[in-house]
Amino acid sequence: MKFRAVMIDAGPMREFTNIVTTISKLSKECVLRIASDQLYFIVSDENSGPAPPILWCEIPHSIFFSEYQMVGLDEQHKDIYLGFNSGNLARSLITLKSAKTLKMKLTKKQGPCLTLDIEVPSACSQQTRQVTHDIPIVVIPRKMWSDFQEPRTPQPDVSIELPTLKQLRTTIDRMKTMAAEVVIRASAEGRLTLQIKTDMAKVSTRFKDLRVETYGGPIDHSDSESETQINEDMSKVCHCRVDAKKLSMFLSADSISHNRTVCSIIHKKLVILCLQTEENVKLQCFITGIVY
């Protein structure tokens, strides 16, 4: 099993640092899957055992790394799965912002490690100094690989493009102090509503004129849980109740400079938030809906 990658551009280094920092805010443990064409960061729900991942991030290596070599486990299993503490990796990458090169490789020093060799130019003189971080990792055995596959989700009911993550983040941060759950409503007419209910107040934030990606057909609202707004076609509206904290954790990804974020909702069941950047990085977060 071998892995070696070199990164020399400042832009990808910054993006990589931002992505890893976002992941470290979401969860402490993270799984890195190294495939021949992409790098995957996978985060599962911490509370349960082998559960489908709640974060799935794909990074195509061609844009990020100038050199990328990997040799998988054996012929049939060409990938490498590693588990590590995401906080460790995030902290080591802090100096990446001013670095010249980053070299990542798998080594074995007192145990399997991911070694990061960073060359940093010194501010005091023309010299460069070398910083080496050895992050201890755990190699995940083959029999557990099936736990970390890309989740297959059914066709979403409504997919809508989100407004700027920063706006959403400030809204959700305020909301989560008041209530634990937030209801996301999306309509195929381009409207998104975030709603919370407390004993004393009902607060909703409405965004309109958003671009709708897909609309999977009329939605069944036979149970009368939904509230109707005036002039709204209920068959085009779907909603889902999610944990406000999880939503807020994902929204801390606003540090990643991104192109667009799409929110797909399966009525009452699942919210999928997908963030895509210019470098073709896809960060997907799955939040299961809370059903009473």
Added chain:
Amino acid sequence: MKCYVPGSNVKVLGRTVHALARFGDELYLESLPECMLLRTLNAAESAYAMVKFNKNFFSYFNYNYYSTEDNEGLKCKISMKSALNTFKSPTHMDKQVENLEIKLDPEACKLIFQLKCKHGIVKTHYVSILDCKAMQAVYTKDSVPNRITSSQRLLSEALTNFQSSDDQVTLEASTQSFILRNYTECSADSLKVIRTQINLKPLEFTSYTIGTETTITFTLKEFRALLSFAEALSLPIQLHFETTGRPAVFIVHNGSTFEAHFVLATSKADNATQATATQNTTIDRKRKESSFQDSARKKVHIDNDISKCLDEDSHLFNFIDIPDEIPPPSALFNGDGAINGVNEETNNVNSSKINNDIDSDHIPASPTAKAMIKSVFRRCFESTFDPRAIRGVILAEDSDSE
């Protein structure tokens, strides 16, 4: 003792007190004919700081203003908290304070700091004196083979690469390279902790002289404290060190008015110390009960390698009344057999290595604090009643099956 500190120097004094506060809890003040000394020692006795202010730092300096009979200057110990209270915000002091007067009132046993600020405001702090002892440490500064001068920025930047949870750092200096590594004690932890290593080139330093290649390990907390002191005053740092086990001296001075010496105890970072550490913790336990809190991390104590050879408690840092003569630079201890101790220690290392006959690569780690506490106070952790202690007839059976 009576002295006046001009406004511009009050900030320096404030920063000094703040830096010393990160070292220890008590401040020793001593006034001598030509200078005033501030000293402190940390609780684990592994770090010592001494700052000397020359006569020209003050606008008026009289070291024995009140005592007319003898030529004794002032020697006192005050609590660091009281000193910090006086110098609360050094940055503001720069603009507000015009003059600071420090005087000792021998009748009242108080040290008086009087700050004359702008707009006619006068702040007077009466600080109680805890003791009248002085403190003296013996260490070699000038006859060391390895000396490095560097700007504080270089080292501060290098330290940003380490985690804030890192405790100790290992410095490996050779003529070609200068390596800083973080150091973890227990082998169990080292599997989970990130290991960071920074290579610096000798050319980056202002001056770099390495006589003998050495590897030393010292604590990061005090190192960071002295680096921020140098950063606040924008001064370079000189490192003087020799071999492992001997203290490393960091010097910050501005050439004329003050000189600060920070002495950090060093230890070996390799496997040999792991074997000897078992014996050391036994000695330390006999000496002080309070060291249990410290033994959780290996005490970076100069006495580690040599203490087991000495019968009495021998310290690097002696509490004496008047330093009569300056001991020769090579002797570091008051106790006997300091040099012999080094030889005996290496013999013991060899014998303990021979004893580890199973696997020469695998040297068992020294027991951690919890293991030590449990082995000593084993009975306290056991439940008071052990059913196995009953032998013979059972007079009353359990009424419940559980």
